[in-house]
Amino acid sequence: MLQGVLINIDVDNTEKAINFYTQALGLKVGRRSDSKFVELVGGSSPIYLLENETATLPFPKARQGRTYSRHWSPIHLDFVVSSIVKSKEQVLAAGAILEIDIRHEPYGKLATFSDPFGHGFCLIEFTGRGYDEIATTS
Template sequence: MDVRICIDVDDLERGITFYTQGLGLRVGRRFDSEWVELIGGSSPIDLLVNAGGTAPLGPPHTQRRTYARHWTPVHLDFVVQGIDEFAKRLVALGATLERPMAHYSWGLMASMADPFGHGLDLLELSGRGYDELMHAKAA
């Protein structure tokens, strides 16, 4: 099974700039003027243009898209090396660092929001990475 990640944006060029310059992804294919595929990670990311205030699902749903910061139980984690530089670059491109960078047994995490209100985390693994969690539980 393949997994594709779809991210709604209200400005395609700003989305491309944010994810390519900020995270080092690159444009794979442009399907049309409102849909681009970004590659360079473990799964392709599709940026899809949808205007703010539009209905994502249609009737009878009344919810509307918003590009203000919104919380959802789904977010993206980007595993990077040099987390400080990635965080600085993303903030310069319009991201928000939502809390100070945190240290964990498995590494560092920067909790952020992209310029379109979507949550994302930068992770820099150290030592045994997530396997440190298994060691802690066994102890």
């Protein structure tokens, strides 16, 4: 049934988003249909930047329009990296905002950021057995 995962990120400026995500994560531009749809490749799943204006409704009965200031979402992205220290420097240089500095967890090192469009994300460097350090069998 499931054939894959696509990651869509709403932004208000695709060129600014291309610059951020290519510099921050080393992604490359794949396909584009116009300036409002850009595919980024280089990770385990493609990321699609979708340009949508501020205050436009994300669905017909939405109570609030899109906002690109910092906002909370129950879904966020974790980017797995080989060196969290180097990657932290790279995302900050690209324009990310550090929210929680590198901390050690049983499964690895984790830091929390927001991108220039208000979306939260984490960098994670797995150590030891990664999530197997905390996983239980069912």
